[in-house]
Amino acid sequence: MNIKIQGGESGKYSNSGSSSNLVDYLEHEDLERMKEGKQVEHFFSHDQDRVPSAEVIESLDNNKQKLTKEDAKFFVITVSPSEKELQQIGKTSQERSNALKDYVRNEVMQKYAENFGKGLQAKDIMYYAKIHHERNMKNNIDMHVHIVVSRKSLDKRMKLSPMTNHKNTTRGQVKGGFDRKNFIQKSEDA
Secondary structure, three states: OOEEEEEOOOOOOOOOOHHHHHHHHHHHHHHHHHHHHOOOOOOOOOOOEEEEEHHHHHHOOOOOOOOOOOOOEEEEEEEOOOOOHHHHHHHHHHHHHHHHHHHHHHHHHHHHHHHEEEEEEEEHEEEEEEEEOOOOOOOOOOOOOEEEEEEEEOOOOEOOOOOOOOOEEEOOOOOOOOOHHHHHHHHHEE
């Protein structure tokens, strides 16, 4: 399992403005899958399996109260299981897709929420994920998932950044923090 946190660069992972370019990019595989007569993977959230891209953009772009123009509005977590791991979680593409959704909802995003040290649960995080089947690699099975996570909690009260350098702080302006290595290790071990 390989997990990477991205955001802040220019290009497709630019995160200080609208999420529309990123959402458009994440849909690139859908056109090819439709042409080939394959099922399209819809965006999913913590409690919905089929979230329209317009709703993803609107939700992310409107969850930015008290963030400055330069502040990150969202981050991207990419979860890439190995071919062997994918074979172990399902025999068919649909089984693997369902298992990855469960893994994101019950493991990755729960560990993400807990890692802030603020008593958060996965259900408190605004996120939308999209499964991709191709990475242009040499593996026969290349399924992976991109999770777009809002900088603000679902209730819009907390700023959450996996890029902070604070870890388990109890005093000062920032309480909690985020330990990227701990999050990745716990998620990869799950």
